[in-house]
Amino acid sequence: MMIILSRIHPLLLAAMLAWLAAAGVGCEEMSLSWGLHERSVAPKRPVDRPITVNQLARRLDLTVIQPGPDIVRLQNRANTVTIFADPYGSAYVNGDRVPSGGRIELAGPSLMVPATLVDNIRNAMHTEAPPPRPTPKPDPLSGRRWLGTVVLDAGHGGKDPGAMGAGGDREADIVLGVTREAATMLQHRGIKVLLTRDDDTFVELDDRVSFAGRHRPDLFVSIHVDAAGNTQARGYTVYVPRRAAEDSPSEQAGERIARGLERVVAVSRGVRRHAKNLRVLEKTSVPAVLVELGFITNAGECRLLLRREYQARLAGALVGGIEAWLKQR
Ligand SMILES: [Zn+2]
Numbered sequence: 001m002m003i004i005l006s007r008i009h010p011l012l013l014a015a016m017l018a019w020l021a022a023a024g025v026g027c028e029e030m031s032l033s034w035g036l037h038e039r040s041v042a043p044k045r046p047v048d049r050p051i052t053v054n055q056l057a058r059r060l061d062l063t064v065i066q067p068g069p070d071i072v073r074l075q076n077r078a079n080t081v082t083i084f085a086d087p088y089g090s091a092y093v094n095g096d097r098v099p100s101g102g103r104i105e106l107a108g109p110s111l112m113v114p115a116t117l118v119d120n121i122r123n124a125m126h127t128e129a130p131p132p133r134p135t136p137k138p139d140p141l142s143g144r145r146w147l148g149t150v151v152l153d154a155g156h157g158g159k160d161p162g163a164m165g166a167g168g169d170r171e172a173d174i175v176l177g178v179t180r181e182a183a184t185m186l187q188h189r190g191i192k193v194l195l196t197r198d199d200d201t202f203v204e205l206d207d208r209v210s211f212a213g214r215h216r217p218d219l220f221v222s223i224h225v226d227a228a229g230n231t232q233a234r235g236y237t238v239y240v241p242r243r244a245a246e247d248s249p250s251e252q253a254g255e256r257i258a259r260g261l262e263r264v265v266a267v268s269r270g271v272r273r274h275a276k277n278l279r280v281l282e283k284t285s286v287p288a289v290l291v292e293l294g295f296i297t298n299a300g301e302c303r304l305l306l307r308r309e310y311q312a313r314l315a316g317a318l319v320g321g322i323e324a325w326l327k328q329r
Helices: 003-008 012-023 027-033 054-060 116-124 169-188 205-215 247-259 299-306 308-328
Strands: 050-052 064-066 073-076 080-084 088-095 096-098 105-107 110-114 148-154 192-197 219-228 236-240 270-272 288-295
Touching: 012 148, 050 054, 054 064, 054 073, 054 110, 054 116, 073 288, 080 116, 080 288, 096 116, 110 116, 148 169, 148 205, 148 308, 169 192, 169 219, 205 219, 219 247, 219 308, 236 247, 247 270, 247 288, 288 299, 299 308
Parallel strands: 148 192, 148 219, 219 288, 236 270
Antiparallel strands: 050 110, 064 073, 073 080, 080 088, 088 096, 105 110, 236 288
């Protein structure tokens, strides 16, 4: 039966079935009249007694949202079922027609449907809820109130690869990966974010500083990866400007970011003031922090730093610290 039916065009088959139903020819007669071998005929089913739409809804765990009389709509989290009163039976699951198995008609106040419709609908329903919609990105022009504005400064780029790992891995690429992840997360948390670079281009240190000066963010965060002759050195460091007072915004933001990073990075080198003059920190007039996320010269830490999941975890740690600081101010 299946072999023969599958060779018939679906539209032609639908027309034939409609004609046969109108002519009062049952399924069994139809099969036999096509001369199929006895064994291929499905065993005779018990008579299909009609049930009410409410019974159908209970069996399928659906809620009736439009009770009729001529059109009934039922729903669960993942599906919408529509049933029309119609002598040929019309039932749709999520817009796709399903075989009704017989007449669908009003009997007094209730719409009656064939009991086989329960299985036909069940077979067509989605078993899982549709995937959640992605969180829309806040539109900077929509007048939304931001929690704050942050400039993320991915170190190096272009002709300046930054520190290099033993395998030729570039600091510039790692920090760009972390920066992009962090930028997306900040936006989703209602924090306006501006980037000094969002691709592999070279940006002068002074241009990074003047970028921050033009946009006057609440915080400037420069993102780097460390290097040392000692290949055992590992862990993150958070630098604040040398001029920053003990309780200054830079110091407080640095402490918050360090608290985030210590949940992800095994070794903490704490919040420090650099022995040398780090230009982006010292010349920036807004609160500023420079993070070294780990050592590219440490083989184990370098392997971690190259992994997308680890970069995302580092980004999450940075964002958690930034958000906590913006909220505590
Ligand atoms: Zn660097």
